[in-house]
Amino acid sequence: MSDLLPFSAALYQLLAGVEPLPAETLPLDACAGRVLAEPVTARLTQPPFDAAAMDGYAIRWTDLHNSWRVVGESAAGHGWAGTLGPQEAVRIFTGAPLPAGADVIVVQEEVARDGDLARLNGEGPPRIGAHIRPAGQDFAAGAPLIAAGKCLTAAHLGLAAAGGWRALPVVRRPRVTLIATGDELVLPGETPGPGQIVSSNPPMLTALLRSAGAEVHDPGIIPDNRAALAAALTGAEADLIITIGGASVGDHDLVVPVLRELGADLDFWKIALRPGKPLLAGRLGGTRVLGLPGNPVSAFVTALLFAVPLVSRMAGRQQALPIVTLPLATPLPANGSRRDHLRARRTPDGAEPFARQDSALLSLLASAELLIIREAHAPAASAGEPVSCIALDMFHSVF
Template structure:
């Protein structure tokens, strides 16, 4: 069976399911989600000309003064009258500019004796200096947040000042996570010589922590076809992610169990290292992802497939992790027929690949800050060559 290229596998995976339904949530609950519809300004910001500094609102044409101070304008309580020739209004940052005034003389360049105001510095250089004009940030009807943009703290604040209390997003995904293997025990439990603490469920939940998901922990499942089939048939979720049992050994039972539970496998085995045995399919409306068992393989396949799938179904315009260029600190050998993701770290501006790339070694992964992406059949690379990396820390 030919191995499926990564890009083809990613495209087929995203095509397996539509985005979740749209709902509106309060802004405080929207962080980290994606806008399901354009967020359009319901007001103009600022709604009127404002002062950008503490000082005096006046007419630029009246420079160099002197002026008579006729009142005060503070944020939330503007001056009720207007500024006439030779007059000035004491004003504070964020306060409305009174009608007739077009410029602010900052207080550091002003001298005042009672109501008499005089220039004590260079003064404003042009009309409108030290002011914020109406609509400087945006005007009513402008799109503030486009469909598919991530709702960052700044964008949530933008929606708030644009007049919104809620924002349209896609419903959170219910994600079920299971580990398989008779050798696995819960973290912290006593283990025998043939046993291993299970780490993949915890790692996957941590990888999904910044995504809009509700995690369902199915625990550690035995290498038993009937038990796996029953569990998979009963799962109610948008996405089922398993780790282990995805290869072709006698104890690799995830694929037959999924099929016995009614799932259809869309693809299996990818031109990827680490993570070749990954599989994907559907059972009804639920997408199923069978990840390998080795922790590094789980991390990489979750990064390239599970997280983008969740982001896509949650409305992300671009769900895939971005690549960037980096300079090699040491040479790399020519690559084989699969895309290789090498654990590495950027140190002093150059990227260093880890000496050992065994997919069971979590400490190497924990010390890495990025993955070097090596295309299939990439030629040997030399010191100072440019390579593509994917940041992971």
């Protein structure tokens, strides 16, 4: 594993064989944003009866130009039980069952009424069946409603409820444990001591992973201690463990040696990527492990490129990162042997990379709207040339 693995090979290797997690059944109000595990068919017919689409009078079409005797009333939840006869009408309200014998509704604005007598006082309905929603107009019992694999929206949940469902089978959320290591770290809100910094990666990555469908657990900062790290790794009840920092080759970088001591299988370690070369992937028993670098921008970029697709696939989602092609606002030099991701903004002239690209600059990452993708060994690019970009400003509308 001494050679740097190309980005595309590393991503392919990471995602190979990944399937959605098993299903769980949840009430409708807990299903928004979850992926449907099985197709849903209608248990009911909607509407279950011929229903009024307007307030007015239910009559027979053949009696449209006659006067009518009003013999009853049909309201939502309180239908009229009789059968309409010649020159009879039933006062009816939107959503109410259509009386037997009626085949058209005259809207109330076109009816003149005097006591129990009524007549047409306008143009009238254009055709037989006007202003009536026929039974099964939306769907019939047994009809397919929602296909498996759909990420459930509010409208899907309304459809399922109307179709007779109160709970749905959805793909279980991937359980992700974040393990941030480092004696130099303190929790957000604490004042760093000499040589210390705030642990900013866990809240950032938690938000990113939750947007991809994960349930995230953060046990806190793990010190640079083999026993503490081993305990955190073996104690994680997770589908995916993500370590942050400690995956390089320094004397205090313990993730790789501790994983090996625990018998983990490492698929790869170090990839041809900027930012984010010290990335590892493997398995510890039946749990997947992804080791991210500790620099904040490197952690974000590698999580976006690797953890988000992995979690998304485990959650049953099939979305790809939003890629846009834009002209370069400024020229770029030739790229080296690692695929690069330049923080950039949108401008009227296209994608403009920031002048500074240091992997520790969170302020620029927070300002970035784009990541310009520069493939390994890409030649110099002039202003105006098209470049592929990951649209950070579109990411949360997709995931």
